[in-house]
Amino acid sequence: MPAFFGPDYSPKMVAAIASCTAAICRLDARFTVSSVASAWTRRAAWSGYAQALCLQSAEIDEIDVFSWGCGLQIPGRPLRSTTIDLFDRFAEWTTALGNHDPLAWRDSLPMAVSTPRVTLEHPALIRAIDQVCQHARIDATALPWLGLAFALRDMGVTATPVPCLAGGAKALRMKRRPDEGDWLAVLHALEAAARIGLERLQELERHHRKAQRAIVAQFRPGALPRLLALSTHQPLLSPQSVADRLGLTVAGASKLLDRAVASQLLVEITQRRSWRLFLAPDLARVFGYVKVPRGRPRTEAPPLPPSRDLAATFDAFDAEMEAIDRLLSSLPVGVT
Template identity: 75%
Template sequence: MVAAMVSCSAAIARLDVRISVSSVASAWARRAAWSGYTRALQLQSAEIDEIDVFSWGCGLQIPGRPLRSTTVDLFDRFDAWAAGLADRDPLAWRDALPTAIGEPPVAAEHPALIRALDRVRQHARIEGTALPWLGLPFALRDIGLTATPLPCLAGGAKAFRLKRKPDVGDWLATVRAVEAAARDGLERLHDLERFHRDAQRAIVAQFRPGALPRLLALAVHQPLLSPQAVAHHLGLSVAGASKLLERAVTAELLVEITQRRSWRLFLPHDLAVEFGYAASKRGRPAKEPPALPASRALVDTFDTFDREMAEIDKLLSGIVQVPLASD
């Protein structure tokens, strides 16, 4: 148990440090919120996969996936949670918790990670919704393990709600699950940063990039794309958006996950592999190309790309879900 706590705390610390210096932290946080919310729903015994939450977040329905329920709104708490994650007031979420949640004097004898998880346990015993599981990122922040709430760390254990006193096995399983979430979050951050670098190389390699930089900036923040979605966000025709997406596929930045002439859908390669829509490459991982040589022209190009990413981020920040494709 001690070894598991040390390993988990180290994994959380590595993710927290990397996020603080990453140029794609905002885009990562959006994806991590969908991942964390998936875990909270699964702890509520909802039969839903992560790809379904991603598709909801991007406003698209993936063919062959179960249709979303029209009688029960699984995402009714997402907006308030997302607002809490973005709130700079560190006391906002804590002040909304039931007053019965607190730390007894003996809590000071326990590690910070266990104290954060115990706050989730107390909340889960009081409230039967997904809010306790969504509160773990805030508990980790409040206890000093992270500088900001990391949404991918939402979670807990059903035993926290079902058992008055969870046993050591329950605590150990929970600690290992949090560590796995932190490791996955860091791996996805690396994948997203690599996509950002590959996008820069693809833009430089194009003789006339046109709207390709804006498409790739959109793909960073909204990974599941369709021609209709791209046309809506970038002000293009559907035919023009389709051709633009095909250019990104040719550059090996996006993967088409549907084989159909209409309502086509695309994902970045790393997510397509993770969600089972593309096969992972066998053998030794390919060596990343060397960094591009420094020049004023490249600096201007990269600055323009980063500004477009910031504009897309602002655009999507005010949009929770837009019905871009027919269910």
């Protein structure tokens, strides 16, 4: 007999649930202790929102959401619609992500979204997806897909809302009872989002270590540490945006960006002398501006030997990271 709640627990379904849960837990465990958690959260929020817009059939790609978040228009990309505000839910969602009250999001859900006692016998992941399913049938906006990160937190799958774990499937809204294929599609998409999120977190941590080594190698770092801290939080930059954020001239910002490109910490994605744009190397590979290297990956350089001078340099760089984080958090959403 088919179950009245959740999917039919066939061996294939049980394996998918276990694999998806393991991927989410690996990301959550790594994310909560990462030294670049704040910068990664900002990037993951753009990725999660892009997935929610995709489920709303919005004609926009992930790179365009990153472009909007950084306040820059990438040449060659389609212009955003001026008749429909695709980002009307972003501010509300990011505010909820920063709210430390675990009941704030749950209390804002419609009264019809409930968790019967019988559901306690089912896996926490299934209960979280069902909560999104109930919300999606009531609310036709992207807010239910964005609520998956909070549902996973409420059900104990994650310790905190993970922004990149936003999504679902259109069948959760259109069908009264999703079939096995619909459940598997949601589980596989969620597992892929967790796996990609962990890979990007590792790349961002590698970028942070590479930035530290680049600062130490410079005879006179100057404003380079501030630029590298800014690029960690805001991966898409232009000379004008750097000049505005760091209080430099446009010419000085251009020279500073060239130093970062020479250290392989930024990639120029525009081949022109005016209105130049620069992107973090990991995202440049993801978005197709740089070819993905083939073969065995290069061995990362060994960590620098501990010393008092290096510790002071790294502490100063971390202080710059915190200052940039506070600066970007104080700006209006979508204006960076």
